[in-house]
Amino acid sequence: MSKNTLTSIVPFRDEFKDQVVDLILHIQNVEAKVGISASDQPDILAIESCYLDEGGGFWVALNEDGQVVGTIGLQLAAPEVGVLKKFFVDAAFRGMQNGPAIQLYSALIGHARASSVRTIVLDTPAVATRSHAFYKKAGFTQVDKIALPIHYDYPDRNSLLFRLDLD
Template sequence: MLEISPVNNTHSKSIIDLVLNIQQKEFNVPITIDDQPDLMQIEDFYFANGGSFWGAFIDGELVGTIALVKFDEKAAAIRKMFVKKEFRGKEHNIAQKLLEILISYCHENGIDEVYLGTVSILKAALRFYERNHFTIIDKELLPAKFPVMNADNVFCFLDLKSSL
Protein backbone atom coordinates (compact mmCIF):
# COMPACT_ATOMS: atom_id res chain seq x y z
CA MET A 1 0.00 0.00 0.00
CA LEU A 2 1.49 3.32 -1.13
CA GLU A 3 1.44 6.30 1.21
CA ILE A 4 2.78 9.73 0.22
CA SER A 5 3.33 12.30 2.94
CA PRO A 6 5.52 15.31 3.76
CA VAL A 7 8.90 14.38 5.23
CA ASN A 8 11.30 16.38 7.37
CA ASN A 9 14.72 16.19 9.01
CA THR A 10 13.72 13.05 10.94
CA HIS A 11 13.74 11.25 7.56
CA SER A 12 17.13 12.62 6.42
CA LYS A 13 19.06 9.37 6.81
CA SER A 14 16.66 7.28 4.72
CA ILE A 15 16.36 10.07 2.13
CA ILE A 16 20.16 10.37 1.85
CA ASP A 17 20.49 6.58 1.49
CA LEU A 18 17.86 6.47 -1.28
CA VAL A 19 19.17 9.50 -3.19
CA LEU A 20 22.89 8.73 -3.03
CA ASN A 21 22.33 5.10 -3.94
CA ILE A 22 20.50 6.09 -7.13
CA GLN A 23 22.84 8.96 -8.02
CA GLN A 24 26.16 7.24 -7.36
CA LYS A 25 25.63 3.50 -7.74
CA GLU A 26 22.91 3.30 -10.35
CA PHE A 27 23.78 6.26 -12.60
CA ASN A 28 27.42 7.01 -11.69
CA VAL A 29 26.68 10.71 -11.18
CA PRO A 30 29.76 12.22 -9.50
CA ILE A 31 27.90 13.80 -6.58
CA THR A 32 28.25 13.35 -2.82
CA ILE A 33 26.31 14.34 0.27
CA ASP A 34 28.66 17.33 0.57
CA ASP A 35 27.22 18.60 -2.73
CA GLN A 36 23.69 18.30 -1.30
CA PRO A 37 23.62 19.87 2.19
CA ASP A 38 19.87 20.46 1.69
CA LEU A 39 19.28 16.79 2.53
CA MET A 40 20.48 17.42 6.07
CA GLN A 41 18.45 20.63 6.44
CA ILE A 42 15.11 19.73 4.87
CA GLU A 43 12.96 22.04 6.99
CA ASP A 44 15.22 25.08 6.52
CA PHE A 45 15.92 24.49 2.84
CA TYR A 46 12.50 23.38 1.57
CA PHE A 47 9.72 24.31 3.98
CA ALA A 48 10.98 27.67 5.32
CA ASN A 49 10.47 29.50 2.00
CA GLY A 50 7.15 27.93 1.07
CA GLY A 51 8.29 24.74 -0.60
CA SER A 52 7.83 21.16 0.53
CA PHE A 53 9.36 17.67 0.48
CA TRP A 54 7.37 14.45 0.11
CA GLY A 55 8.25 10.82 0.60
CA ALA A 56 6.55 7.79 -0.93
CA PHE A 57 6.36 4.86 1.46
CA ILE A 58 5.37 1.24 0.89
CA ASP A 59 4.92 -0.72 4.12
CA GLY A 60 6.93 1.95 5.95
CA GLU A 61 9.89 1.81 3.52
CA LEU A 62 10.90 5.01 1.74
CA VAL A 63 10.76 4.18 -1.99
CA GLY A 64 10.53 7.63 -3.56
CA THR A 65 10.98 11.35 -2.99
CA ILE A 66 10.15 14.67 -4.60
CA ALA A 67 10.84 18.15 -3.29
CA LEU A 68 9.91 21.70 -4.21
CA VAL A 69 12.15 24.72 -3.63
CA LYS A 70 10.23 27.97 -3.89
CA PHE A 71 12.73 30.53 -5.15
CA ASP A 72 10.44 33.36 -6.24
CA GLU A 73 6.92 34.54 -5.47
CA LYS A 74 5.34 32.45 -8.24
CA ALA A 75 8.21 30.15 -9.23
CA ALA A 76 9.70 26.97 -7.81
CA ALA A 77 12.11 24.19 -8.70
CA ILE A 78 11.60 20.45 -8.47
CA ARG A 79 14.40 18.71 -6.65
CA LYS A 80 15.17 15.22 -5.42
CA MET A 81 12.76 13.34 -7.70
CA PHE A 82 13.87 9.76 -7.12
CA VAL A 83 12.13 6.40 -7.10
CA LYS A 84 13.86 3.19 -6.06
CA LYS A 85 14.58 1.04 -9.12
CA GLU A 86 12.30 -1.86 -8.20
CA PHE A 87 9.36 0.52 -7.69
CA ARG A 88 9.63 2.43 -10.98
CA GLY A 89 7.28 2.17 -13.91
CA LYS A 90 3.57 2.18 -14.60
CA GLU A 91 2.83 -0.76 -12.32
CA HIS A 92 3.45 1.33 -9.19
CA ASN A 93 3.08 4.77 -10.84
CA ILE A 94 4.93 6.36 -7.90
CA ALA A 95 6.74 9.08 -9.89
CA GLN A 96 3.46 10.18 -11.45
CA LYS A 97 1.70 10.31 -8.08
CA LEU A 98 4.57 12.27 -6.52
CA LEU A 99 4.53 14.78 -9.38
CA GLU A 100 0.73 15.17 -9.17
CA ILE A 101 0.95 15.94 -5.43
CA LEU A 102 3.66 18.53 -6.11
CA ILE A 103 1.62 20.18 -8.89
CA SER A 104 -1.49 20.26 -6.68
CA TYR A 105 0.59 21.94 -3.99
CA CYS A 106 1.75 24.52 -6.56
CA HIS A 107 -1.84 25.28 -7.62
CA GLU A 108 -2.93 25.62 -3.96
CA ASN A 109 0.00 27.92 -3.14
CA GLY A 110 0.01 30.28 -6.13
CA ILE A 111 3.08 28.83 -7.84
CA ASP A 112 2.67 29.24 -11.62
CA GLU A 113 6.10 28.28 -12.94
CA VAL A 114 7.92 25.04 -12.20
CA TYR A 115 11.50 24.44 -13.29
CA LEU A 116 13.91 21.57 -12.84
CA GLY A 117 17.44 20.58 -13.65
CA THR A 118 18.57 17.05 -14.36
CA VAL A 119 21.38 15.20 -16.08
CA SER A 120 21.25 14.03 -19.67
CA ILE A 121 22.03 10.40 -18.79
CA LEU A 122 18.65 10.14 -17.02
CA LYS A 123 16.80 9.43 -20.29
CA ALA A 124 13.73 7.88 -18.67
CA ALA A 125 13.39 10.88 -16.35
CA LEU A 126 13.49 13.26 -19.32
CA ARG A 127 10.82 11.23 -21.14
CA PHE A 128 8.71 11.28 -17.98
CA TYR A 129 8.93 15.08 -17.71
CA GLU A 130 8.14 15.54 -21.40
CA ARG A 131 5.07 13.26 -21.05
CA ASN A 132 4.00 15.57 -18.22
CA HIS A 133 4.15 18.68 -20.45
CA PHE A 134 7.54 20.02 -19.39
CA THR A 135 9.59 21.60 -22.15
CA ILE A 136 13.37 21.50 -22.30
CA ILE A 137 14.85 24.99 -22.13
CA ASP A 138 18.34 26.45 -22.44
CA LYS A 139 20.15 27.18 -19.20
CA GLU A 140 20.25 30.86 -20.19
CA LEU A 141 16.42 30.96 -20.00
CA LEU A 142 16.33 29.98 -16.33
CA PRO A 143 15.26 32.71 -13.91
CA ALA A 144 18.18 34.43 -12.20
CA LYS A 145 17.16 33.00 -8.80
CA PHE A 146 16.88 29.38 -10.01
CA PRO A 147 19.05 27.19 -7.73
CA VAL A 148 21.32 25.43 -10.26
CA MET A 149 23.01 22.20 -9.15
CA ASN A 150 26.51 21.64 -10.55
CA ALA A 151 25.70 18.19 -11.97
CA ASP A 152 22.64 19.39 -13.92
CA ASN A 153 23.00 19.87 -17.67
CA VAL A 154 19.37 19.66 -18.88
CA PHE A 155 16.70 22.10 -17.73
CA CYS A 156 12.92 21.87 -18.02
CA PHE A 157 10.00 24.23 -17.52
CA LEU A 158 6.28 23.74 -16.86
CA ASP A 159 3.88 26.68 -17.14
CA LEU A 160 1.05 25.90 -14.73
CA LYS A 161 -0.94 28.93 -15.86
CA SER A 162 -1.43 27.35 -19.29
CA SER A 163 -2.07 23.84 -17.98
CA LEU A 164 -5.12 24.67 -15.86
Protein backbone atom coordinates in the same frame (compact mmCIF):
# COMPACT_ATOMS: atom_id res chain seq x y z
CA MET B 1 10.40 -5.67 -3.05
CA SER B 2 7.41 -6.55 -5.12
CA LYS B 3 6.07 -4.13 -7.70
CA ASN B 4 2.65 -4.74 -6.18
CA THR B 5 3.71 -3.33 -2.82
CA LEU B 6 1.43 -0.42 -1.97
CA THR B 7 2.87 3.00 -1.30
CA SER B 8 1.63 6.10 0.45
CA ILE B 9 2.76 9.67 -0.03
CA VAL B 10 3.41 11.68 3.12
CA PRO B 11 5.04 15.01 3.89
CA PHE B 12 8.67 14.81 4.98
CA ARG B 13 9.34 14.26 8.66
CA ASP B 14 12.77 14.29 10.26
CA GLU B 15 12.50 10.57 11.04
CA PHE B 16 12.84 9.92 7.27
CA LYS B 17 16.06 11.93 6.85
CA ASP B 18 18.58 9.05 6.81
CA GLN B 19 16.46 6.96 4.43
CA VAL B 20 15.97 9.97 2.12
CA VAL B 21 19.70 10.67 1.98
CA ASP B 22 20.54 6.99 1.41
CA LEU B 23 17.98 6.61 -1.40
CA ILE B 24 19.08 9.78 -3.19
CA LEU B 25 22.81 9.04 -2.96
CA HIS B 26 22.29 5.43 -4.08
CA ILE B 27 20.33 6.44 -7.19
CA GLN B 28 22.69 9.29 -8.05
CA ASN B 29 25.96 7.48 -7.51
CA VAL B 30 25.39 3.73 -7.82
CA GLU B 31 22.71 3.71 -10.52
CA ALA B 32 23.40 6.91 -12.48
CA LYS B 33 27.11 7.13 -11.62
CA VAL B 34 26.87 10.92 -11.36
CA GLY B 35 29.43 11.16 -8.56
CA ILE B 36 27.78 13.67 -6.24
CA SER B 37 28.08 13.73 -2.47
CA ALA B 38 25.70 14.90 0.22
CA SER B 39 27.98 17.89 0.81
CA ASP B 40 27.54 18.86 -2.86
CA GLN B 41 23.79 19.11 -2.22
CA PRO B 42 23.36 20.38 1.33
CA ASP B 43 19.59 20.72 0.86
CA ILE B 44 19.17 16.97 1.48
CA LEU B 45 20.71 17.45 4.91
CA ALA B 46 18.48 20.44 5.74
CA ILE B 47 15.12 19.68 4.16
CA GLU B 48 13.11 21.69 6.65
CA SER B 49 15.06 24.92 6.16
CA CYS B 50 15.67 24.47 2.42
CA TYR B 51 12.14 23.43 1.44
CA LEU B 52 9.50 23.65 4.13
CA ASP B 53 10.36 26.88 5.96
CA GLU B 54 10.13 28.90 2.74
CA GLY B 55 6.68 27.59 1.77
CA GLY B 56 7.84 24.80 -0.50
CA GLY B 57 7.30 21.14 0.18
CA PHE B 58 9.03 17.79 0.35
CA TRP B 59 7.24 14.46 0.15
CA VAL B 60 8.26 10.85 0.50
CA ALA B 61 6.74 7.67 -0.85
CA LEU B 62 6.59 4.85 1.69
CA ASN B 63 6.17 1.17 0.98
CA GLU B 64 3.80 -0.93 3.07
CA ASP B 65 6.62 -1.46 5.60
CA GLY B 66 7.07 2.29 6.06
CA GLN B 67 10.37 2.42 4.17
CA VAL B 68 11.17 5.41 1.94
CA VAL B 69 10.98 4.38 -1.73
CA GLY B 70 10.66 7.81 -3.33
CA THR B 71 11.22 11.53 -2.81
CA ILE B 72 10.31 14.85 -4.41
CA GLY B 73 10.82 18.44 -3.34
CA LEU B 74 9.62 21.89 -4.34
CA GLN B 75 11.66 24.93 -3.42
CA LEU B 76 10.06 28.33 -3.82
CA ALA B 77 12.65 30.44 -5.63
CA ALA B 78 10.44 33.48 -6.28
CA PRO B 79 6.80 34.29 -5.49
CA GLU B 80 5.49 32.42 -8.56
CA VAL B 81 8.46 30.17 -9.40
CA GLY B 82 9.26 26.78 -7.92
CA VAL B 83 12.20 24.47 -8.44
CA LEU B 84 11.45 20.74 -8.61
CA LYS B 85 14.25 18.89 -6.86
CA LYS B 86 15.19 15.48 -5.54
CA PHE B 87 12.69 13.45 -7.56
CA PHE B 88 13.86 9.89 -7.02
CA VAL B 89 12.08 6.54 -6.98
CA ASP B 90 13.55 3.19 -5.97
CA ALA B 91 14.13 0.95 -9.00
CA ALA B 92 11.61 -1.64 -7.79
CA PHE B 93 8.85 0.98 -7.94
CA ARG B 94 9.59 2.64 -11.28
CA GLY B 95 7.27 2.34 -14.24
CA MET B 96 4.15 1.53 -12.24
CA GLN B 97 0.87 2.74 -13.76
CA ASN B 98 -0.18 4.85 -10.76
CA GLY B 99 2.97 4.28 -8.75
CA PRO B 100 4.98 6.51 -6.48
CA ALA B 101 6.43 8.68 -9.28
CA ILE B 102 2.95 9.78 -10.39
CA GLN B 103 1.75 10.14 -6.80
CA LEU B 104 4.78 12.18 -5.72
CA TYR B 105 4.51 14.41 -8.78
CA SER B 106 0.78 14.94 -8.14
CA ALA B 107 1.49 16.01 -4.55
CA LEU B 108 4.06 18.53 -5.78
CA ILE B 109 1.77 19.95 -8.49
CA GLY B 110 -1.12 20.24 -6.04
CA HIS B 111 1.06 22.13 -3.58
CA ALA B 112 2.46 24.35 -6.35
CA ARG B 113 -1.01 25.33 -7.54
CA ALA B 114 -2.21 25.98 -3.98
CA SER B 115 0.86 28.16 -3.43
CA SER B 116 0.24 30.24 -6.59
CA VAL B 117 3.32 28.85 -8.35
CA ARG B 118 2.97 29.55 -12.06
CA THR B 119 6.27 28.14 -13.32
CA ILE B 120 8.29 25.10 -12.25
CA VAL B 121 11.87 24.58 -13.37
CA LEU B 122 14.33 21.74 -12.84
CA ASP B 123 17.72 20.41 -13.80
CA THR B 124 18.55 16.79 -14.37
CA PRO B 125 21.69 14.98 -15.55
CA ALA B 126 21.92 14.42 -19.29
CA VAL B 127 22.31 10.67 -18.65
CA ALA B 128 18.88 10.47 -16.95
CA THR B 129 16.96 9.79 -20.17
CA ARG B 130 14.12 8.02 -18.38
CA SER B 131 13.57 11.15 -16.28
CA HIS B 132 13.57 13.32 -19.42
CA ALA B 133 10.78 11.20 -20.89
CA PHE B 134 8.73 11.53 -17.67
CA TYR B 135 9.13 15.31 -17.61
CA LYS B 136 8.24 15.71 -21.28
CA LYS B 137 5.15 13.53 -20.86
CA ALA B 138 4.17 15.72 -17.86
CA GLY B 139 4.31 18.84 -20.06
CA PHE B 140 7.80 20.16 -19.31
CA THR B 141 9.81 21.70 -22.13
CA GLN B 142 13.58 21.44 -22.33
CA VAL B 143 15.06 24.94 -22.28
CA ASP B 144 18.38 26.77 -22.30
CA LYS B 145 19.58 28.39 -19.09
CA ILE B 146 18.66 31.82 -20.47
CA ALA B 147 14.98 30.77 -20.67
CA LEU B 148 14.75 30.15 -16.92
CA PRO B 149 12.74 32.81 -15.06
CA ILE B 150 15.20 32.68 -12.15
CA HIS B 151 18.83 31.92 -11.44
CA TYR B 152 19.47 29.03 -9.12
CA ASP B 153 22.53 27.02 -8.29
CA TYR B 154 22.71 23.39 -9.28
CA PRO B 155 25.67 21.06 -9.52
CA ASP B 156 26.57 21.05 -13.20
CA ARG B 157 26.57 17.41 -14.23
CA ASN B 158 26.11 18.06 -17.91
CA SER B 159 22.57 18.93 -16.87
CA LEU B 160 19.52 19.51 -18.99
CA LEU B 161 17.05 22.17 -17.89
CA PHE B 162 13.28 21.92 -18.08
CA ARG B 163 10.42 24.36 -17.54
CA LEU B 164 6.70 23.88 -16.95
CA ASP B 165 4.26 26.80 -17.07
CA LEU B 166 1.11 25.97 -15.10
CA ASP B 167 -2.29 27.19 -16.30
